[in-house]
Amino acid sequence: MTIKYIQGGVTSPKGFTSSGIHCGIKKNKNKKDLALIISEKECNAAAVYTKNQVKGAPLLVTKDHLKNNTAKAIIINSGNANTCTGDTGLANARKMCEFVANSLNYNTEDVIVASTGVIGVQLDIDKIKDSIPTLVGSLSENGYLASTEAIMTTDTFEKTLALELELSGKKVTIGAMAKGSGMIHPNMATMLSFITTDINISPTLLDKALKASVNISYNRISVDGDTSTNDMVTILANGLAENNLIDEENEDYLLFLEALKTITISLAKMIAKDGEGATKLIECTVLNAKSEEEGELLSKSVISSSLVKAAIFGSDANWGRILCALGYSGIDFDPLKVDLTFGSSVGDIKVCENGSPLNFSEEIAKNILLEKEIQILVDMKAGSNTVTCWGCDLTYDYVKINGDYRS
Amino acid sequence: MTIKYIQGGVTSPKGFTSSGIHCGIKKNKNKKDLALIISEKECNAAAVYTKNQVKGAPLLVTKDHLKNNTAKAIIINSGNANTCTGDTGLANARKMCEFVANSLNYNTEDVIVASTGVIGVQLDIDKIKDSIPTLVGSLSENGYLASTEAIMTTDTFEKTLALELELSGKKVTIGAMAKGSGMIHPNMATMLSFITTDINISPTLLDKALKASVNISYNRISVDGDTSTNDMVTILANGLAENNLIDEENEDYLLFLEALKTITISLAKMIAKDGEGATKLIECTVLNAKSEEEGELLSKSVISSSLVKAAIFGSDANWGRILCALGYSGIDFDPLKVDLTFGSSVGDIKVCENGSPLNFSEEIAKNILLEKEIQILVDMKAGSNTVTCWGCDLTYDYVKINGDYRS
Incomplete structure (x- = not known):
C-alpha cells in the first residue's frame, strides 16, 4: 500500500x-x-x-x-x-x-x-x-x-x-x-x-x-x-x-x-x-553522525549560517564556511574526518576530504550551485545517523523586505 | 588616578x-x-x-x-x-x-x-x-x-x-x-x-x-x-x-x-x-536581569537577530522583533514585565511597557533611529544585573560582500 x-x-x-x-x-x-x-x-x-x-x-x-x-x-x-x-x-x-x-x-x-x-x-x-x-x-x-x-x-x-x-x-x-x-x-x-x-x-x-x-x-x-x-x-x-x-x-x-x-x-x-527574499532552497544532509541529535545540531548550524547562506546566494563553493559552521554547532568532532560535497540536479562535486581541500573545478562547482535547489552533503564519519535540514539563501531582498521602513 | x-x-x-x-x-x-x-x-x-x-x-x-x-x-x-x-x-x-x-x-x-x-x-x-x-x-x-x-x-x-x-x-x-x-x-x-x-x-x-x-x-x-x-x-x-x-x-x-x-x-x-556592510552600531543594554549570564544571553539574542538588525538598518521602531528575540534567548522570563526604549544621540523614546504597546510618535522614533549609534534599552525588572552587548545592522552590503562569487 x-x-x-x-x-x-x-x-x-x-x-x-x-x-x-x-x-x-x-x-x-x-x-x-x-x-x-x-x-x-x-x-x-x-x-x-x-x-x-x-x-x-x-x-x-x-x-x-x-x-x-x-x-x-x-x-x-x-x-x-x-x-x-x-x-x-x-x-x-x-x-x-x-x-x-x-x-x-x-x-x-x-x-x-x-x-x-x-x-x-x-x-x-x-x-x-x-x-x-x-x-x-x-x-x-x-x-x-x-x-x-x-x-x-x-x-x-x-x-x-x-x-x-x-x-x-x-x-x-x-x-x-x-x-x-x-x-x-x-x-x-x-x-x-x-x-x-x-x-x-x-x-x-x-x-x-x-x-x-x-x-x-x-x-x-x-x-x-x-x-x-x-x-x-x-x-x-x-x-x-x-x-x-x-x-x-x-x-x-x-x-x-x-x-x-x-x-x-x-x-x-x-x-x-519561499523564505523571505530567498532564491534557493538549501538542503543540508549530515551523514554518519554520532547521534540524531548531533546530526540535527550540525545540519541546523550549516543552514542557519549567514555566511553559508550568502555564499549559496552567490553560487560560491565556499566550503570553508560550512566547516566553520559545523565547528561552532556546539558538537565535539574531529574536523580531520569531515568530507563535504555540493550537489544539485546537474551533478555533484566533492570539495573537501578529511577536513582538507580537494583540487576541484570551480567552474563545475559554480554550475552546480547556480541551480535553485542545492544539496550540501556532510559526512562526519562518526556514527550511523543521517539527518536533513532545510533553509534558504540570504539575499538583498531579505534585507529589503525586513529593513524598509513601515510606511 | x-x-x-x-x-x-x-x-x-x-x-x-x-x-x-x-x-x-x-x-x-x-x-x-x-x-x-x-x-x-x-x-x-x-x-x-x-x-x-x-x-x-x-x-x-x-x-x-x-x-x-x-x-x-x-x-x-x-x-x-x-x-x-x-x-x-x-x-x-x-x-x-x-x-x-x-x-x-x-x-x-x-x-x-x-x-x-x-x-x-x-x-x-x-x-x-x-x-x-x-x-x-x-x-x-x-x-x-x-x-x-x-x-x-x-x-x-x-x-x-x-x-x-x-x-x-x-x-x-x-x-x-x-x-x-x-x-x-x-x-x-x-x-x-x-x-x-x-x-x-x-x-x-x-x-x-x-x-x-x-x-x-x-x-x-x-x-x-x-x-x-x-x-x-x-x-x-x-x-x-x-x-x-x-x-x-x-x-x-x-x-x-x-x-x-x-x-x-x-x-x-x-x-x-565596522561589521561587514554595517551602517550602524547597535548597543543593547539589558537592565535588571536576574543574573549576568541571563542578561548576556538576552542582550546577545537581540543584537544577533537578523530581523532586529534589518529593522535598525531601516530605522524602523519595530520593537516586537526585540521582544521576540528576547523570547527565544532560552531565558525564562515574564514578557508582561518588560519595558523597551530606543535611544541615540538625539534622544530616547519608550515604545513598550510591561510587554504592551505604548502610544508613541513614529516620527520621533524614526528620527532617533536614523542616527549611526543606536541604543536599545531592555528593562527586565527581574533582578539587578546590567549587561551591554554590541552588534551592527544587516544591510544590502553584507549580502553583497559575502554573496559575490569569488572571481
Missing part, C-alpha cells in the same frame, strides 16, 4: 469544509485575511506551539481550548499577530472563537484560533465580527485554496497539499496548508500549518504522530534563525474514514506516521524555499 | 616595535598583508582562542608556543587564514615562527602566529620567507599603524588604541590593535586583537585579566553570528614600566583590569561598528 499525493488541501478529507475572505485587516482589498476550517463531526485534535517565551494571545486561547483534545473549527487571520497586546488581545482571541461558535452553534471550546502579522497592535475585532456571516456562508468542500490564500503574508506561493493512503481497507485522506516566513508591514515572520484528516485515531497517538512529524519537518527548517511568537501546527482528525480505530502503535499507525511525515516535510521544504 | 587615552597602538608601551608590509599574499600591492610585533624583553603572555571546533593551524601553533606563558614576537598575515590546510598548514604556521626566530635570534617558541583570510587554501610560504628581511628591517617604534593596516581585510578603518595609567608611581602603557569581520575573496570573517603592555605582572594575573576583559568586550559583540575558526586575542607584558610586580589581586591589579576592559570594550565597539 502506497501513499499517493492528490490535488487538494484541508478540505480533501471527508467532512471538512473551509473558506477564506477579505475582512479588512489587510489594507489591500484583493488580499484575503480571514480563514475558517470546520469539520461536520467532532475531531480529536493536537497542536505544537512556538518555544518562544513570548506567545501570541491566540496560542494561549488555543492551548486552553485543546485541553480536552477535541475541536471542530479553526479560525485564522493574517495581517495582525495579536501578540504583545495584553488582556485586550487575549479577550479578542477568545471573541474570535465565540463568533464562530455562535454562528455554527458549536461550543466555544471547540473552536481554536491562530493569527499572523504585525505584533504590538490591537486587532480590529469588529471587522472580524462583521465578516463572520460571509466567512461561514462561503464554507465549501473546495475552499482549501481560499483558506490557504487567507493565511499568506509575504509568501509568494500557496502551500497546500493532500495525500491518500489505505488503512484496514478504507481510504484515509490527509490535507494540509501552511504559511511561511512573511510579514505585512515589516514585521514578524510566522510559520503556521493546519492539518486535517478523516483518520480514526486516538487523541494520544494523534498527538504523538504530530510531534514526531513536526520534529523532523517544521523543526528542521530555518529562514533567518528568528523563532516567531506565533508559530503553531495543528491537526484535526474526525474519524469519518472509518478505518479501524488506531489506539496502539501497530502497522496502521506506522503507515499514518509515514504519511504525516511525508506531507509535513514537503510543506516544510516549501516554506524554506 | 585616571586612565588616559593617548595616540598610538601596539608600539606605545616601552620596548615594543612593529612593522607591516606587503609580501604578496594579497594580490593588490597597495594592501599590506604581513605584520610583526616584537618586544626587546621577554614578555609574560596570555591568549584567548576561538571556541570553534575547527581551529586554524596558527592557533594550534600559538597555543603550543604559549605553554610556558612567555613570548617575544607575534607574526600575523592577512589574505589567507591557513585553516583546513592539514599537516602542510601546520608546518607552514611553524615555519612563520621559525623565520622570525632565526632572523632575530629568538627561540622559535617565543614567537606566536596568527592568520586571517581565505580558508582551505595553502599559504604561499615562500612569499613570507622572502619578505622576512624587509619585515624585520622596517620594525619601528612608530610601526603601530603599519602593522594595524597589515592585519585588515574588509575592515574600513584602522582599529588601534593606546592608553596610560599610573601604578606605584610609574607610568604604565597599554597598546592594542584589532581587526574585525572581513574577508579577502568572499571568505571567513575573523576577529583578531593583539595587546601589548609594559606592565610588570605575573603570568597568572595577566591571563586572568585578559579573560575577564575578553568576556565583557570581544565576547559581547556579534556581526553575523558566525564564530570564526581563527579568532584570537593575545597580550604581551614585558615589565619595562617597572611598577611593583602585580602578583595578587590588589588595587593595582584592579586598576589595570579596568584599563584593559576600557581598551578592549572600545576596540570591540569599533569592530561591531
Whole structure:
C-alpha cells in the first residue's frame, strides 16, 4: 500500500469544509485575511506551539481550548499577530472563537484560533465580527485554496497539499496548508500549518504522530534563525474514514506516521524555499553522525549560517564556511574526518576530504550551485545517523523586505 | 588616578616595535598583508582562542608556543587564514615562527602566529620567507599603524588604541590593535586583537585579566553570528614600566583590569561598528536581569537577530522583533514585565511597557533611529544585573560582500 499525493488541501478529507475572505485587516482589498476550517463531526485534535517565551494571545486561547483534545473549527487571520497586546488581545482571541461558535452553534471550546502579522497592535475585532456571516456562508468542500490564500503574508506561493493512503481497507485522506516566513508591514515572520484528516485515531497517538512529524519537518527548517511568537501546527482528525480505530502503535499507525511525515516535510521544504527574499532552497544532509541529535545540531548550524547562506546566494563553493559552521554547532568532532560535497540536479562535486581541500573545478562547482535547489552533503564519519535540514539563501531582498521602513 | 587615552597602538608601551608590509599574499600591492610585533624583553603572555571546533593551524601553533606563558614576537598575515590546510598548514604556521626566530635570534617558541583570510587554501610560504628581511628591517617604534593596516581585510578603518595609567608611581602603557569581520575573496570573517603592555605582572594575573576583559568586550559583540575558526586575542607584558610586580589581586591589579576592559570594550565597539556592510552600531543594554549570564544571553539574542538588525538598518521602531528575540534567548522570563526604549544621540523614546504597546510618535522614533549609534534599552525588572552587548545592522552590503562569487 502506497501513499499517493492528490490535488487538494484541508478540505480533501471527508467532512471538512473551509473558506477564506477579505475582512479588512489587510489594507489591500484583493488580499484575503480571514480563514475558517470546520469539520461536520467532532475531531480529536493536537497542536505544537512556538518555544518562544513570548506567545501570541491566540496560542494561549488555543492551548486552553485543546485541553480536552477535541475541536471542530479553526479560525485564522493574517495581517495582525495579536501578540504583545495584553488582556485586550487575549479577550479578542477568545471573541474570535465565540463568533464562530455562535454562528455554527458549536461550543466555544471547540473552536481554536491562530493569527499572523504585525505584533504590538490591537486587532480590529469588529471587522472580524462583521465578516463572520460571509466567512461561514462561503464554507465549501473546495475552499482549501481560499483558506490557504487567507493565511499568506509575504509568501509568494500557496502551500497546500493532500495525500491518500489505505488503512484496514478504507481510504484515509490527509490535507494540509501552511504559511511561511512573511510579514505585512515589516514585521514578524510566522510559520503556521493546519492539518486535517478523516483518520480514526486516538487523541494520544494523534498527538504523538504530530510531534514526531513536526520534529523532523517544521523543526528542521530555518529562514533567518528568528523563532516567531506565533508559530503553531495543528491537526484535526474526525474519524469519518472509518478505518479501524488506531489506539496502539501497530502497522496502521506506522503507515499514518509515514504519511504525516511525508506531507509535513514537503510543506516544510516549501516554506524554506519561499523564505523571505530567498532564491534557493538549501538542503543540508549530515551523514554518519554520532547521534540524531548531533546530526540535527550540525545540519541546523550549516543552514542557519549567514555566511553559508550568502555564499549559496552567490553560487560560491565556499566550503570553508560550512566547516566553520559545523565547528561552532556546539558538537565535539574531529574536523580531520569531515568530507563535504555540493550537489544539485546537474551533478555533484566533492570539495573537501578529511577536513582538507580537494583540487576541484570551480567552474563545475559554480554550475552546480547556480541551480535553485542545492544539496550540501556532510559526512562526519562518526556514527550511523543521517539527518536533513532545510533553509534558504540570504539575499538583498531579505534585507529589503525586513529593513524598509513601515510606511 | 585616571586612565588616559593617548595616540598610538601596539608600539606605545616601552620596548615594543612593529612593522607591516606587503609580501604578496594579497594580490593588490597597495594592501599590506604581513605584520610583526616584537618586544626587546621577554614578555609574560596570555591568549584567548576561538571556541570553534575547527581551529586554524596558527592557533594550534600559538597555543603550543604559549605553554610556558612567555613570548617575544607575534607574526600575523592577512589574505589567507591557513585553516583546513592539514599537516602542510601546520608546518607552514611553524615555519612563520621559525623565520622570525632565526632572523632575530629568538627561540622559535617565543614567537606566536596568527592568520586571517581565505580558508582551505595553502599559504604561499615562500612569499613570507622572502619578505622576512624587509619585515624585520622596517620594525619601528612608530610601526603601530603599519602593522594595524597589515592585519585588515574588509575592515574600513584602522582599529588601534593606546592608553596610560599610573601604578606605584610609574607610568604604565597599554597598546592594542584589532581587526574585525572581513574577508579577502568572499571568505571567513575573523576577529583578531593583539595587546601589548609594559606592565610588570605575573603570568597568572595577566591571563586572568585578559579573560575577564575578553568576556565583557570581544565576547559581547556579534556581526553575523558566525564564530570564526581563527579568532584570537593575545597580550604581551614585558615589565619595562617597572611598577611593583602585580602578583595578587590588589588595587593595582584592579586598576589595570579596568584599563584593559576600557581598551578592549572600545576596540570591540569599533569592530561591531565596522561589521561587514554595517551602517550602524547597535548597543543593547539589558537592565535588571536576574543574573549576568541571563542578561548576556538576552542582550546577545537581540543584537544577533537578523530581523532586529534589518529593522535598525531601516530605522524602523519595530520593537516586537526585540521582544521576540528576547523570547527565544532560552531565558525564562515574564514578557508582561518588560519595558523597551530606543535611544541615540538625539534622544530616547519608550515604545513598550510591561510587554504592551505604548502610544508613541513614529516620527520621533524614526528620527532617533536614523542616527549611526543606536541604543536599545531592555528593562527586565527581574533582578539587578546590567549587561551591554554590541552588534551592527544587516544591510544590502553584507549580502553583497559575502554573496559575490569569488572571481
